[in-house]
Amino acid sequence: MGDTFFEIIGLEKSFRGLKATNNVSLSIKKGEVCSIIGPNGAGKTTLFNLITGLIKPDAGKIYFMGKDITGHSPVDIVHAGIARSFQIVNNFPRFTVYDNIMIAALGYKKLAMKMFTPAKGIAKNEIMELIDRIGLAKEAHSLAGELSHGDQKRLEVGIALASHPSLLLLDEPTAGMSSDEKGGILETIKRVMKESDCTVFLCEHDMKVIFSVSDTIWVLHNGAVVTSGTVDEIRNNSLVKEIYLGEAE
Amino acid sequence: MDKIRNLQAGAREWVWYVIAFVILMIVPFSGSIFWTNLLTEILIMGLAAMSVNLLLGFGGSLPFGHAAFFASGAYATALLIKETNLPFVAVLIIAPVMAAVVGAILGIIITRLYEFYYAIVSAASCMVLWTLIRKVPIFGGDTGITGVEIPEILSSIDAMYIFTIIIVFIVLIFTKILLNSPFGWIQQAIRENPNRVTCTGSNVLRHRYIAFIISSFICGIAGMLFVLHTQSTFPSYAHWVKSGDFVMICILGGVNTFIGPMIGAAALIILQTYITSLTEHWLLFLGISICLLVIFMPSGIMGLAGHLPSKIQSLYRKIRS
Ligand SMILES: Nc1ncnc2c1ncn2[C@@H]1O[C@H](COP(=O)(O)OP(=O)(O)O)[C@@H](O)[C@H]1O
Ligand SMILES: [Mg+2]
Numbered sequence: 001m002g003d004t005f006f007e008i009i010g011l012e013k014s015f016r017g018l019k020a021t022n023n024v025s026l027s028i029k030k031g032e033v034c035s036i037i038g039p040n041g042a043g044k045t046t047l048f049n050l051i052t053g054l055i056k057p058d059a060g061k062i063y064f065m066g067k068d069i070t071g072h073s074p075v076d077i078v079h080a081g082i083a084r085s086f087q088i089v090n091n092f093p094r095f096t097v098y099d100n101i102m103i104a105a106l107g108y109k110k111l112a113m114k115m116f117t118p119a120k121g122i123a124k125n126e127i128m129e130l131i132d133r134i135g136l137a138k139e140a141h142s143l144a145g146e147l148s149h150g151d152q153k154r155l156e157v158g159i160a161l162a163s164h165p166s167l168l169l170l171d172e173p174t175a176g177m178s179s180d181e182k183g184g185i186l187e188t189i190k191r192v193m194k195e196s197d198c199t200v201f202l203c204e205h206d207m208k209v210i211f212s213v214s215d216t217i218w219v220l221h222n223g224a225v226v227t228s229g230t231v232d233e234i235r236n237n238s239l240v241k242e243i244y245l246g247e248a249e
Numbered sequence: 250m251d252k253i254r255n256l257q258a259g260a261r262e263w264v265w266y267v268i269a270f271v272i273l274m275i276v277p278f279s280g281s282i283f284w285t286n287l288l289t290e291i292l293i294m295g296l297a298a299m300s301v302n303l304l305l306g307f308g309g310s311l312p313f314g315h316a317a318f319f320a321s322g323a324y325a326t327a328l329l330i331k332e333t334n335l336p337f338v339a340v341l342i343i344a345p346v347m348a349a350v351v352g353a354i355l356g357i358i359i360t361r362l363y364e365f366y367y368a369i370v371s372a373a374s375c376m377v378l379w380t381l382i383r384k385v386p387i388f389g390g391d392t393g394i395t396g397v398e399i400p401e402i403l404s405s406i407d408a409m410y411i412f413t414i415i416i417v418f419i420v421l422i423f424t425k426i427l428l429n430s431p432f433g434w435i436q437q438a439i440r441e442n443p444n445r446v447t448c449t450g451s452n453v454l455r456h457r458y459i460a461f462i463i464s465s466f467i468c469g470i471a472g473m474l475f476v477l478h479t480q481s482t483f484p485s486y487a488h489w490v491k492s493g494d495f496v497m498i499c500i501l502g503g504v505n506t507f508i509g510p511m512i513g514a515a516a517l518i519i520l521q522t523y524i525t526s527l528t529e530h531w532l533l534f535l536g537i538s539i540c541l542l543v544i545f546m547p548s549g550i551m552g553l554a555g556h557l558p559s560k561i562q563s564l565y566r567k568i569r570s
Contacts, residue, residue: 052448078450090448092441103438106431107450113459114431122431163450 004063005030005199006167011060013050013223020046021057022223028167028201028216033193035210036203037234038220039243044203045087047220048171052084053077064167078107083165085156087172093145097136097155100144101127104162127162133195134158135188150181154188161192170202174209182206186213207244211235219243266421273414277407287522289410289478291515292417297471298498298510299424303464305496306504307428308457309440311364313492314371317355317378318465320487321348322472324382327394327482332387337400341473348469349462351378356461361454372489379487393483397476413474420467425507427463436460468495501542503549512550516542 006028013021020043028034036044049055051062053074062070069080091100105123106112131140134154139147144155153173160168173189174182190213193200204210210217211231218228221243227234234240273292277285297319304310325347329340355374362370382388403409427433435456438446443453476482485491494517502513520538524531546552 054448074447075450075452078448084448090442090445092438092445094441095438099434103434103446103451104449106435107446110450111431112435112451112456115427115433116430118429119431119434120429159445159449 004028005065006201007063008051009061009063011047011050011062012058013046013055014058019223021050024060024220024223024225026218026225026228028199030199031197032215033200033202033213034216034218035201035214036218036220037205037207037210037240038203039205042205042220043223044205044220045171046223048084048169048203051077051169052082078163078165079110081164081166082169083160083163083167084169085153085160085171085173087175089149089152089156091144091152091155091159094143096141096143097131097147097158098127098140100155101130101158101162104159108163130158130162133188133192134161135184150177150185153177153181154185157185157189157192161196161198164196165198168198168200170200172204172206173202174204174206182209189213266418270414270418274411277410282406285406285410287518289406289413291518292413292511293471293474293478294494294498294518295511295514296417296420296474297468298495298502298514299421300464300467300471301492301495302499302504302510303424303428303436303467304460305499306506306509307433307440308436308460310457311368311496312371312464313368313489313496314355314359314373314375315465315468315495316487316489316491317371317375318348318352318468319472319475319491319495320378320382320482320484321351321465322469323476323482323486324388324394324472325469326473326476327397328387330397330399331394344473345466345469348472349466352462352465352469356458356465360457360461372492375487375489375492379484379489382487383484388484391484393481395481397480397482399477399480403477409478413478416470416474420470424467428507432456432459497539499549501539501549503551505548506551509549509551516550 004027008027009025011021011024012019022043024047036047038044046055050057053069053072053076056071060070061068064080064082067080069077072080092103095103102119102122105127106119109123111122128137128140131137134157136151136154136158139151144152147155153175157170157173160170170189173185177185186209189200192198202210202213214231216228217231217234219226219234219237219240226239226243227237229237273288276288297315300318301312301315304312322344325344326340329335329343335343355371359367359371359374383391388394399409403412428436435446435451439453439456447453472486475486498513498517499510500513501516502511503509517539521531521535524534524538528534542550
């Protein structure tokens, strides 16, 4: 287990009797794009909430780079090197794009308690460079709440990247986007992966998106892992087709 | 949506503070004891309201118990002067620190709460302190503590006024620097979205706690100044109605601006003074005026001031066309 980059063993979480996470075990290799697919309500977001410490598991273990991080606080988990984006945009709507990223950068640098230097001077170039990478350079000084939905999803990724994660969790980064916007953000994600040496753990209910970026895919259904494999294996898996039959257009 | 942008100080804003400082320093030379006294009171109440606004407008909390810290600062000052031989400078430091200590104790519970619960528990803890102050003999019971002697140098109305301005401006500059620092930005980010702040690696609970202590310290300074100004202190300083006054002053002046509470204090105290002299039903009229102010200026006096230039512009355009 010491040499595995990221590993979950027997994770369990129930909400009032409903098993949202049912004995989930999975592992991720360093440098890969690992994905979870599953229809709405499969338990993808719950799994991400468990990994990032927002909710505590009922049972099971989470290991990251050889360390047991089960039940650690969200703050500690960020500093251990796991950052995330949210499915539903979750930014500081009345702050500019720059300020949104700045808040995350201050958190990463553990400067929240610094009281006597202007925040605006800190890591200026680094922040602008990141804004450029997520393709929001023109909007750097627009208010986050006034951006288009697609741009807010980009910002969502940017805020997560400002934490310099080794493992980046992306919760449905293309949710609610038009197909044009989807292509754009996927390009961005691929480029960021290459440039910043981070492993990506992605969850989506859109299979097209998953098939276009993933190395390994895990299929989640009713809170439990049903199967896993490469893109080709999953594409031809009859069980997966069955789960998605209701969703297919 | 563009409110947040104006919160950060530009060079131009500092110029306004220098001008305000100079104008305020000139007042005593006008020879009006009435205005000098009134302005001393406005500055002190404004300072207390600003300490509240640090948590209200900038932190997104509802601090309904800051009278506790105002009273802590006030009673500590009165007792230190009356019961000990400490040098005056030591009193100036210890009194606000006592308020901060009370803040550190009450804050343990209060800063864990949000919204309604935060408001109720802060108001309740303020009432506990009020009861203690009335029942524990050293605090002088219902009659409070009077005849607090201050050093010769501050005994004139003008001297006390100048002393108040200097202290208040030092604290204002400190607060302004604080709000522009990483600490201040994280504080405002917590108001916007505490959950996201947590997920970017800053400890929200610790942050709210430290901000609470800083705020009680500043409110303690206001309480201390008020005792030096009036040379007495009463249990009503710790009553939750006093806390309500601070919040009302903030809302009146505008919670989204740095200087709003100071403007709110000026508005309230001047209104109070004039309406009292006009009619004996002054509370009724004061209440109605405040209701009207809040209804027609939801973002406070400063909010209106911020919109004035654009309003005038659009009016000008209408006239021309
Ligand atoms: N905080 C919660 N309280 C109660 N039920 C929850 C909570 N979070 C998720 N659930 C339930 O857990 C199941 C999985 O939800 P979720 O993880 O959001 O699925 P997905 O992200 O795959 O769409 C759903 O049935 C949902 O209603
Ligand atoms: Mg989800």
